[in-house]
Amino acid sequence: MNVSIRMIGVATTVFWVFIVIFAVSAMYSMKDVRFEFGEPQVSLTSEGDVLLFMPITVVNTGYYNIKNFNATTLVFDAESTLIVRGSTLVPIIETGMEVATGHNVTFSVADLLQKSERYLFEDVALRAEERIGLWAAEVIPVEARANVSLLWGAPLYNFALGAPQYSAYNVTHMRVEIPIGFENHAFFDLACNISVRMFDDSSSLLGVGATSVEVLQHSAYDGLLAMYVAVPTLETSTSGYFEVSFASSLFSYGPMVIYYG
Amino acid sequence: MVKVGNSSRSFAKTLAVKAVKAAAKGVVFYLVYLVAWMFIAPFSEVIPGFQEVIESFVMVYLVLIIVGEFASGSIFQYFFSAARILFVIGYMMYTLNGGVFGMTVENVSLMVDLRLFMLIAIVLSLLGLAKTMLQAISYMSEKAEPRLI
Numbered sequence: 001m002n003v004s005i006r007m008i009g010v011a012t013t014v015f016w017v018f019i020v021i022f023a024v025s026a027m028y029s030m031k032d033v034r035f036e037f038g039e040p041q042v043s044l045t046s047e048g049d050v051l052l053f054m055p056i057t058v059v060n061t062g063y064y065n066i067k068n069f070n071a072t073t074l075v076f077d078a079e080s081t082l083i084v085r086g087s088t089l090v091p092i093i094e095t096g097m098e099v100a101t102g103h104n105v106t107f108s109v110a111d112l113l114q115k116s117e118r119y120l121f122e123d124v125a126l127r128a129e130e131r132i133g134l135w136a137a138e139v140i141p142v143e144a145r146a147n148v149s150l151l152w153g154a155p156l157y158n159f160a161l162g163a164p165q166y167s168a169y170n171v172t173h174m175r176v177e178i179p180i181g182f183e184n185h186a187f188f189d190l191a192c193n194i195s196v197r198m199f200d201d202s203s204s205l206l207g208v209g210a211t212s213v214e215v216l217q218h219s220a221y222d223g224l225l226a227m228y229v230a231v232p233t234l235e236t237s238t239s240g241y242f243e244v245s246f247a248s249s250l251f252s253y254g255p256m257v258i259y260y261g
Numbered sequence: 262m263v264k265v266g267n268s269s270r271s272f273a274k275t276l277a278v279k280a281v282k283a284a285a286k287g288v289v290f291y292l293v294y295l296v297a298w299m300f301i302a303p304f305s306e307v308i309p310g311f312q313e314v315i316e317s318f319v320m321v322y323l324v325l326i327i328v329g330e331f332a333s334g335s336i337f338q339y340f341f342s343a344a345r346i347l348f349v350i351g352y353m354m355y356t357l358n359g360g361v362f363g364m365t366v367e368n369v370s371l372m373v374d375l376r377l378f379m380l381i382a383i384v385l386s387l388l389g390l391a392k393t394m395l396q397a398i399s400y401m402s403e404k405a406e407p408r409l410i
Contacts, residue, residue, distance in 0.1 A: 001395070001399050002399065004395075005392055005395050005396055005399065008388060008391070008392045008395070009389075009392055011388075012385050012388045012389050012392065015381075015385050016385055019378070019381055019382065019385070020297070023378060024297050024300045024301055025300070027300065027301050027304060028300040028301065028303075031303050031304075136373075139377060140373065140374065140375065140377075140378070141373070141374040142371070142372070142373050142374070143371070143372045143374075144369055144370070144371045144372075145369065145370045145371075145372075146368050146369045146370075147368060148368075
């Protein structure tokens, strides 16, 4: 019996030594693993989708391989509804290796704008959750999570129509000029057609006008939209409303009602 | 008188031997801890309370080693040995939160799944416990064996 007891003792001691050495070296090894996250780049794809690209570099100078390195990005809107989820997997990062990879997340602007018109006219703070998962020393699952705020810049921020300015055009018509102003806070240049239908109080159509605007990202637009209105109808109308519609390659929205007078 | 003197001298000698053995075991264990600490020390800057958790463990474990060594030759050494093993299991489960260790530093939350490690450690500890119980049974059976007068 003593021999078997001693054998159990020897076996457990050997396993304990192995497990302690492995645990300590695995922890020490993680010290030599470096993660570098580059500046996220936002761009538009040819299909008109938003592409978030984040360069990731993993330098593994530890003693053990890293298995299943997985970067996941989840973007939530202001109501905490998931907008997009994207992940990148590197099956194995061997010791002494440097892996440079890119993490791509794509989502459609049209889909986002379908959720709420706020995204067109208001800057909204989106929440992005970054998850990094890996198997340290190929056997220890580790996961890190971080929440970052992602500011969505509205392409038609602070959109407003000014008071219509009337001028004589000919005997039958008057020229109506409507000042348009907004700021493009989006990360893309905006090329958009704006069409305006002018109505009086009794919802009779007075005139129709359209203009094309091209606004660089992070810049303001101030312009005039001209339309021609028959004199007799205009003379009876001092107030009413505009119906404004927007059409671009990324989105279509409208009609939006803005009152005047 | 001489017999009493011999007996107390023998007791003192046994005690001294046990003390030396206990000290040696304690020193060896502490050296192992110091070497291991050199490797895992950087984590104490990241994980709050990491050093305190390790030091508390080492302190209690060391006390149980020393007390167990002083109780050697009696049935109590097996009690202390079992206590040591149960302490390892309990402390591990308590500090590692059932094997899933989580912490939050500023905006980043980190989760390490050590369940596999914990499982192996618990199995090894239970094996050690079984060994201790077998030793205790063996010790008691040896004590109970009839002796020729």
